[in-house]
Amino acid sequence: MTLNHQEIELIDSFEQIAVDIYPTAKDGSKAVAQEIAALIKERQGSNKPVVLGLATGSTPKYLYAELVRLHKEEGLSFKNVITFNLDEYYPLEADALQSYNRFMKEQLFNHIDIPAENCHVPDGTLPKEKVKEYAAEYERRIEAAGGIDLQILGIGTNGHIGFNEPGSTLTSHTRLVTLDNATRQANAFEFANMSQVPRLAITMGLSTIFKAKRIILLAWGTHKAKIVRRSVEGHSTDQVPASLLQQHPDCKFVIDEQAAEELTRFKEPWLTGDCEWTPKLRRKAVTNLALKLNKPILMLTDRDYNENGLNDLIVQYGSAYELNIEEFNGIRDTITGWPGGKPGAQLPSHPERSEPLHKRVLIFSPHPDDDIISMGGTFIRLHEQGHDVHVAYQTSGNIAVTDEFVLRFIDFAVGFEGMFDIDRSKSSQILEDAKAFLRVKKPSQKDTPEIRAIKGLIRRGEAKATCRYVGIPETNIHYQNLPFYETGTIEKKPMGEEDIQMTVDLLREVKPQQIFCAGDLADPHGTHKVCLDIIFAALERLKHEDFMKDCWVWLYKGAWQEWNIHEIEMAVPMSPDQVLQKRLGIFIHQSQKDVVPFQGTDLREFWERAEDRNANTANLYDQLGLQKYAAMEAFVRYHFM
Template sequence: MTINHQEIELIDSFEQISVDIHPTAKDGSKAVAQEIATLIREKQAAKEPAVLGLATGSTPKYLYAELVRLHKEEGLSFKNVVTFNLDEYYPIEPDALQSYNRFMKEHLFNHIDIPESNYHVPDGTIPKEQIKAYAAAYERKIEEAGGIDIQILGIGNNGHIGFNEPGANVNSHTRLVTLDNSTRLANAYEFSNMSQVPRLAVTMGIGTIMKAKKVILLAWGSHKAKIVCRSVEGHSTDQVPASLLQQHPNCKFVIDEQAAAELTRNKEPWLTGDCEWTPKLTRKAVTHLALKLGKPILMLTDKDYNNNGLNDLIVQYGSAYELNIKEFNAIRDTITGWPGGKPGTQLPNHPERSQPEQKRALIFSPHPDDDIISMGGTFIRLHEQGHDVHVAYQTSGNIAVTDEFLLRFIDFAVGFEGMFDIDRSKSSQILEDAKAFIQIKKPSQKDTPEIRAIKGLIRRCEAKATCRYVGIGDENAHFQNLPFYETGLVEKKPMGPEDVQLTVDLLRQLKPQQIYCAGDLADPHGTHKVCLDVIFAALDIVKDEEWAKDCWVWLYKGAWQEWDIHEIEMAVPMSPDQVMQKRLGIFIHQSQKDVVPFQGTDAREFWQRAEERNANTAELFDRLGLQKYAAMEAFVRYHFR
């Protein structure tokens, strides 16, 4: 086989740091784990220590899980390994739920044979006046160990590495730092509310990181795509600390396909070499060009295409006119007010089939409000158009109910029994015990099972009220309470067989012709991702059953992000009145109103996010020259067979 070296070089010609792209975070983590295992074994053979710099947070979890597996199943020993962690909150006790010391023990150290004296995590309890001396001693320990062989990093949405925020000096060393507000917002999912997120941290400096013999930065998910691109393709600047790694002689980014979405090789691949012009890539090129130039699709010219690296498309289609007409019509055909199919008509280019006219539609909602937040307009329209609509609430959502909101309901329930002299001593005692616990609860303390059950009941009642608001009965609301979620903590268990079986049972019970599920994977604590994996695993089991052969699956987004315009395969428009109707439906979830627990970096309430994203989608269609609507909900079809 002949390799075209020029083409290979062009693919990453915009990138200033080596980038390895893997299909998923698990694939990338396994590759890095093998690299670490090779280093450890080489050092063992040479009777030398392997010195690792380690990171925390959600990013390296798969990496640590794979290292644990290599130890338990393939005999990888860590007896010659010395580790130094990047950072720790300050002040924080080492056994606090959010402590990175505890994180490392739970995810790695407690499961391998590393000597306790060989791992080092910055101490979040050192008196402030002793921090400088402690930090200097931490640096000396790294030097005495021989320096870091491989440094593992994550990346923050503002480009921070460790807790080195924008503006950090390239020569900085271990020190106490103030956390940027955007970093605190991003990490708020680990805490009950924003006020509990520490404002300070102890972190290795960028200078310390740059001394490592090799640096591997991990990044997973679409929410990291923009900052990965700025770090890899932008200028090296302290305003994006990760971009300073361009100056490191042996650094690479290991990312998944979602985190690679903004790289030029993916966003505008026609600028990096020859392309295979698939229908999907063609639509991406046309819509990207139209939005970039601020022109409707039908106004694009041959010159526009030629001046923007798209002359190959013009050669293929003969003229801009022919290409524009084709793509305009295809995008126009994705717009429909009939998400369940339009009865009595045969529209070959309609997103949904018209038969059967009345479908059984099953909406999977990861939390008890994702249905109304992400596809409320479509939910309402499906019911109004005569379809048999069911909702499966996959998790209880109990951790997203604040203690203050819980106390309101406890006071109401106890007061109600007292007002009407109802003898329910057992339930009253449960409520009083819950109230007493909340009043002495520590910030990092897990709720009791009773309190979690009450919080789950609050969200269940809100979900049922939403269904009644839409018009469907209580019997069409299915509360799965998937076990993976029920830890009482932000940290969830992996998907298990019971989660999948509960979903298989529901699918077989309902035999839907339409399924809607959340493809919004930017959820900061990962519940959407696990819920989607559960559905996919269940569909794989039932895919050959007769009813499944006539079942279509649509993926929605909305709570955290929206589909890119070129990806959308069904767009359901909403009028201003329908936008207001959806807003009122979201307001039913009062426990999520005003203060949104675990909201990630977006400080807006969910109804605000949904309305702005829906309005933005409609605006993009308008800018492309399509019909003008107040808002649109967007869907992509998933083919599970």
């Protein structure tokens, strides 16, 4: 959407900080990398150093990767660069897997020509009584270097910047802080369990950050959208530390389209100026208005539209009545109990085709439980309605199995062999070695290949049991174990040629007429995004093959989020009994029940998340005046041709 001057002024009336929005995180990161490169070259031209303030976490990874590329492929030198990092966990060894010292070396410092003495990351190994003195010295080093020229920031879901949690003041300096529980939960995926997440950290203060001559805050993904809006459009308050950046003279946010979803210019663009009323935007406006006023769609009036900035829409249609009828019917037609198409019925408005009567269906599941958690009711219904359903488990999911759960299985296996006097000395030795390792395993250690194999086997068994529960034959189960995932750590490799080729081969083998895959990009660990990119890359290669010309692709959301009501193109309702049937299917994944590693900030178990999410979708349809169901699973069609 092209913005004219008047629209920009209207946007400025909402947004109190400059915001640059890019299609993807990679696009935004490349733009920021170019700014950094230009600053470095400018200072090189005058033989002066440049001082960068750097952030850690998943947000700046693409930025650092692009800086490394600029160094290796375009000769960008970092010899005149001095860096100061925002923060570090405390206490934590510098070489721990979760250490920000280690992160910076692996992501950036080890791959460029920056002098080691120019790199400063807070020391998380100091005795506690020496931290205050060390923090003051950290401040002095920044001042001695000439101050920070450009500070890179990320943002937490509670608005923290660095580890300055809600309540931090603008006068705060580098110091030891207590981490908010929400922050610890968000970062728990980096550790074996919540108890190992440090409760303290050393962080630059807000005063230190605000002394930077220029600040760029990065934010990617839908899970950052709400806090971005609060920071950019809300009041400047220490309860949302990032919102205080409204007071900085040279600050901007660089975000992707997903992180921009809650900004007024995206959520309600009609309030920021003229807009093009596409069918999708029209549905968004009508459903938003109905939910905002707590009215069914058919009860909305001309006055409701006029008083909420939607007069142009009424002018286009002539009256609320005509508009309401059209949108009500469109949303009604997304509801179907036949996700594979209704046999013997030619319904032009039905989400799926009626023919062929029995389809070959391929469900891609990023982890071994996403199929039953995200679309369990649809999964079961597809099988019951006679479709040839296949499931592809894209990754082993091994890192999401606790050490305690492994020990439980090892004890069973060793005990089983002992009880029946089975001579399996080699396997017994492997199990004993694994058990011995887990007894002394440190938080900074990654699992041995044998333990990863055991954890993967546990999850494979649960996935197989789920398919057996649904009624899927073993011949229709495909364990891909995509290589990008098999690092033994949270940090995954980028998708590679082997990942894509394995998916291409599977698609050629199954020749599906209907595909379901996870479009949930809110997964905080990124596995869903990589899995989806691999599928899209495979579809791009195969799109001209005959079998793909009769294939439709549907995207489901995972345990983290649901589609917005105006986006849904197929909604599969569930009765109370079907909700219970799905719950029992999720319970099969015992390794993911009760205590789940890496579950993010949501403390609910996955079955609770799924039920609440599905019930909420059904309630939204009810609020809009449609049929009332116990729950609904929602899908959006992806067009790859």
